[in-house]
Each structure stands twice: as C-alpha cells, then as structure tokens.
Amino acid sequence: xxxxxxxxxxxxxxxxxxxxxxxxxxxxxxxxxxxxxxxxxxxxxxxxxxxxxxxxxxxxxxxxxxxxxxxxxxxxxxxxxxxxxxxxxxxxxxxxxxxxxxxxxxxxxxxxxxxxxxxxxxxxxxxxxxxxxxxxxxxxxxxxxxxxxxxxxxxxxxxxxxxxxxxxxxxxxxxxxxxxxxxxxxxxxxxxxxxxxxxxxxxxxxxxxxxxxxxxxxxxxxxxxxxxxxxxxxxxxxxxxxxxxxxxxxxxxxxxxxxxxxxxxxxxxxxxxxxxxxxxxxxxxxxxxxxxxxxxxxxxxxxxxxxxxxxxxxxxxxxxxxxxxxxxxxxxxxxxxxxxxxxxxxxxxxxxxxxxxxxxxxxxxxxxxxxxxxxxxxxxxxxxxxxxxxxxxxxxxxxxxxxxxxx
Numbered sequence: 001x002x003x004x005x006x007x008x009x010x011x012x013x014x015x016x017x018x019x020x021x022x023x024x025x026x027x028x029x030x031x032x033x034x035x036x037x038x039x040x041x042x043x044x045x046x047x048x049x050x051x052x053x054x055x056x057x058x059x060x061x062x063x064x065x066x067x068x069x070x071x072x073x074x075x076x077x078x079x080x081x082x083x084x085x086x087x088x089x090x091x092x093x094x095x096x097x098x099x100x101x102x103x104x105x106x107x108x109x110x111x112x113x114x115x116x117x118x119x120x121x122x123x124x125x126x127x128x129x130x131x132x133x134x135x136x137x138x139x140x141x142x143x144x145x146x147x148x149x150x151x152x153x154x155x156x157x158x159x160x161x162x163x164x165x166x167x168x169x170x171x172x173x174x175x176x177x178x179x180x181x182x183x184x185x186x187x188x189x190x191x192x193x194x195x196x197x198x199x200x201x202x203x204x205x206x207x208x209x210x211x212x213x214x215x216x217x218x219x220x221x222x223x224x225x226x227x228x229x230x231x232x233x234x235x236x237x238x239x240x241x242x243x244x245x246x247x248x249x250x251x252x253x254x255x256x257x258x259x260x261x262x263x264x265x266x267x268x269x270x271x272x273x274x275x276x277x278x279x280x281x282x283x284x285x286x287x288x289x290x291x292x293x294x295x296x297x298x299x300x301x302x303x304x305x306x307x308x309x310x311x312x313x314x315x316x317x318x319x320x321x322x323x324x325x326x327x328x329x330x331x332x333x334x335x336x337x338x339x340x341x342x343x344x345x346x347x348x349x350x351x352x353x354x355x356x357x358x359x360x361x362x363x364x365x366x367x368x369x370x371x372x373x374x375x376x377x378x379x380x381x382x383x384x385x386x387x388x389x390x391x392x393x394x395x396x397x398x399x400x401x402x403x404x405x406x407x
Contacts, residue, residue, distance in 0.1 A: 001167045009142075009171060010040040012180045012243065014048055017140030018095050019239040022049035025094045029056045033101040033146035041097060050095075060106035060271060067110045067118075075114070076121035086129040093137040100141065103148035104331035107271025112300045115270055120305060123373035131361055135351055138239040143170055143334055152331050173244045173323050173335065184240065191228035195248050197407055198226040198316075201397055203389045205256070206314060208341075210385045212262045216281070218314055218343075219256025221368045222392075223354045226250045226316075234357050244323065246338040249315035251348030253368040255284035257311055261343065265329060265336045265379040267298075273331065274298050277378075285309045286345065302345065307372030313344035319383055319403030333377050340381025341400070346372035 014020050026045045030038045042053045067075070088094075107115075145166035147159050153169075154162040175183040208216045228248040232238045260280040267274040277291035277298055286309040291298045302309050315337065323330070323339040330336050348369035350356045356364060365371050387400035398406035 001164060001171075005171065005176065006037055007040060007044075008180055009174065009176045010037065010044045012174065012176060012184070013041055013097060013099075013140055013142045014044040016181055016184050017142060017240045017243050018097050018138050019237055020045050020048040020050050020095050020138070021237060023051045025092050026050045026053045026097060027056060027089065027094050028053060028097045028099065029058065030099040030144075031058050031060070031101045031146060033149075034099070034144040037144050038099060041099070045097075058102075060102055063271075064107055064110055067107075067115055072114055072117055075118035078122055078125040083125060083129075086126055090129040090132040093133060095137060096139040098139070098141040100143040100332060100334055101146035101149060102271065103146060104152050104268045104273055105271065106148065110270065110272075112270065112272075112297045116300045116304055120373060123305075127373070134361065135234050135356065138233060138237055139241055140239065140243060141241065141334055142174070142243040143332065145170065149332070153328060169326060169328055169330075170335075173326065173338075175244070188229035188240070191245075191248060192230075194316075194405065194407070195226040195228045198248060198250075198389075198399070201389050202392045204392045205390045206399070207388045207390060208259075208261070208380070208385065210262070210380075210382045212264070212382060213278070214259075214261050214380060214382075214385070216257070216259035216261045216380075218258075218311065219253040220250065221253045221353065223367055224250050224252075224352055225354055227349075227352055231351060242334060242338075244335065244338050246321040246323065247315040247317045247342075249313050249349075249352070251352040251369045252311050252314050253284075254307075254310050254348075254370045255368070257281040257284045261380045263378050263380060264340055264382050266293075266331065267376070267378045268331055268333060269297060269301055269376060272297055274301075279378075281311075284311070301374070301376055304346070305373050307370050308346045308374055310345070310370045310372070311343055312346045312348035312370045312372065312375055313342075313377070315342045315344070315377070316387070316400065317341050317381060318400075318405055319381055319385070336379055337377045340379045340403075341385060341387070342377045342379045342381065344375050344377045346370065347375040 045053045145163045150162035150166040203220050205219045226248045230240050262278045275293040279286050280288040286302045350364045383403045385403045389397045389399050
C-alpha cells in the first residue's frame with residue numbers, strides 16, 4: 001500500500017477520529033502487525049501538538065500463554081503500577097487510540113471461565129477510573145491488517161496479497177479517498193439527519209421481524225435519543241469513536257425486551273468465534289441461547305455479570321451499507337457491526353440520554369441505561385428485515401423495509 005495513502009489514513013484517525021488536542025497525552029494500543037503505521041499515527045499526533053504519545057504493544061500469543069500458565073489468583077490481581085496508570089489516564093483525560101489487527105481465532109482454546117473470572121475481578125478495580133473518564137475524553141477505534149486476520153478474510157490468497165487486499169478493504173470502508181476529511185463531514189451529516197428523524201418520532205418501542213425467525217420487541221427510554229457518527233465530550237471536543245461507522249444507535253430501556261433474535265454474522269469474542277446463534281429475551285433478559293459453535297462461550301459472555309444478560313444498545317444499519325456491499329465477512333465486530341443492524345449485550349451509553357452532561361452516572365442508570373463491565377455487539381440485520389416504530393401517540397411508523405431505511 002502506498003505510504004501517501006496510509007499517511008492519509010493515519011491523519012484521518014488522529015484528526016477526524018480522535019481529534020487530538022494541543023498539549024494532550026495520547027495512548028495508542030496496537031498489536032505488532034503494522035509497526036510502521038503505528039509510527040505514522042504517532043507522528044500525526046505530534047503534528048497535532050500532542051504533549052506525549054505512549055504506545056502500548058499487544059501480542060495475542062503472549063495473552064494466550066498468560067491465561068494458560070498463570071494462576072487465576074495472579075490473573076485477578078491488579079498491581080499498584082497498573083492502577084497507577086489508570087489513575088493517571090483518568091486524571092489527565094488522555095486521548096486513546098486503538099488499532100485493531102488481531103487474529104479472530106487467536107485465543108482459541110483458552111479457558112473461557114478462567115478468562116471471564118479474571119476480567120470480572122479486574123473490572124471492579126478499573127470501573128471508578130472509567131467512570132471518571134466517561135464522556136470526558138476522546139477515543140477512536142480503527143484497524144490495520146494483521147497477517148492471520150487477512151488470511152482469515154482471504155483464505156485463498158498468499159499472506160502478502162491477503163494483507164494488501166485487507167488494507168484496501170479497510171481504507172475503502174473508512175472513506176480514505178481523494179478527501180477523507182470532507183467525506184467524513186458529509187457522512188456525519190447524513191447519519192445525524194437520520195438520528196433527528198428517529199428522535200422526532202418519539203418511539204416507545206421497536207419491533208424487529210425477519211424470515212430467519214427473528215421476532216423481537218424492545219422498549220425505549222423516554223429521555224433517550226438516537227446518536228450516530230461524531231460525538232462530543234462534555235468539554236465540547238468533537239471526535240469519531242469508530243472508523244468506520246454506519247449506525248444510528250440508542251440505549252434501550254433495561255428490562256423491556258421480548259422475543260427471539262437470530263445472529264446473521266459470527267461474533268468474535270475473546271479471540272474466538274461464536275457462530276450461528278440465537279438469543280431469546282424475556283423481561284429484558286437473555287434467558288435462552290443456542291449456538292452451533294462455541295455455545296458455552298456465548299453463555300460465559302451472557303453470564304459475565306449482572307448486566308451482561310441485558311441490552312445496552314440497539315443500532316440501525318442499512319443492509320446496503322458500504323461494508324455490506326463489499327461482500328466481505330471481516331470476522332471483526334468493528335466492521336461487521338456496520339454491515340447490518342445489531343444489538344449489544346451489556347453496558348449502555350450515558351450520552352444517549354437527553355441532558356446527560358447534567359446528570360450523574362447513577363441518574364442515567366436510574367432512567368434505564370444498563371450497567372455492565374462489558375459491551376458486545378452482535379449482528380441481526382438481514383436483507384428482508386422489517387423494523388417498525390411504535391410511537392408514544394400510538395402510531396406505527398415503518399423504519400426499515402427489506403433491510404434498509406424506509407424513509
């Protein structure tokens with residue numbers, strides 16, 4: 001891939017994605033797959049006059065080794081230097097950039113129960129720092145191709161060609177063309193127009209149906225609002241948390257979900273794939289689930305904590321989105337969630353509540369936004385999906401027909 005094109009992408013991540021501010025500290029989280037590109041991103045941060053850029057490298061085989069060889073007690077422990085770093089990020093409100101490249105099967109074989117127990121214990125220590133940062137700092141998740149990931153998407157190509165082709169797919173879906181910044185300004189406007197229309201309907205609940213058996217109703221929070229594209233911190237700094245994104249999303253009312261949904265794409269969770277699964281909800285909670293592959297892992301996800309069996313997000317994505325039109329299954333939620341309508345188990349978003357900047361986290365939760373240590377999206381959109389909005393005035397408004405916007 002040409003360096004000039006990659007430089008455009010790095011600039012898009014730093015400027016439009018994270019919107020790094022002068023004097024701000026930046027943490028970059030990346031695998032070992034594309035070190036030269038990570039260097040480009042760091043350079044662009046400094047061009048934006050970042051005070052300091054810290055790169056945190058990750059390597060899945062070492063994660064796997066840790067979970068196999070360390071005791072559960074050791075994995076649960078948060079040492080002083082780890083909590084000190086979280087305290088530092090919360091105090092400084094560091095900007096965080098995540099560059100995903102991991103192998104979708106990279107943690108296959110890891111003891112899921114051991115991993116879940118360790119994550120739960122560590123989350124209890126981390127949560128106060130995350131709450132302090134909530135809606136007060138910028139973050140952006142983007143992607144670069146790793147060799148194993150590229151071979152998963154393009155199994156018939158040699159590794160080098162597969163990596164190049166995955167680069168092109170990432171750049172195309174992230175609108176890296178002649179003028180990426182202008183393309184994202186136009187895209188954000190379009191998403192926000194759809195959100196404004198949805199919010200004008202005063203939706204009480206959404207009803208989803210599809211020929212695969214999905215028949216599902218979910219309630220909305222009266223103070224809730226649909227969001228999409230760019231967001232803003234409480235201090236007013238605008239950023240794009242996901243590159244790419246095609247969704248208009250909202251946090252639904254905890255406890256108000258009924259029916260069954262069928263996943264239309266695999267879910268990559270903890271470095272393993274959960275495939276061909278369904279979930280049935282009653283009184284808002286996942287009460288029954290089945291999967292052809294990794295059903296036990298799906299159960300671990302749903303049982304992670306008290307809130308992980310409830311929904312934290314409903315996202316509307318047209319089936320003719322650029323990612324869907326590519327015809328590719330990315331085996332990566334950042335991309336696959338933007339190819340189809342999806343739901344998320346776990347944590348909801350405070351900023352989907354009107355006036356969230358003037359409300360405490362406790363007030364937001366009391367309104368019905370779900371709380372959990374995790375947030376996992378799974379895709380349910382299909383070419384024939386129908387979604388109807390049942391509005392507070394009793395009217396029924398078509399929102400999606402044949403998988404796409406009805407408006």
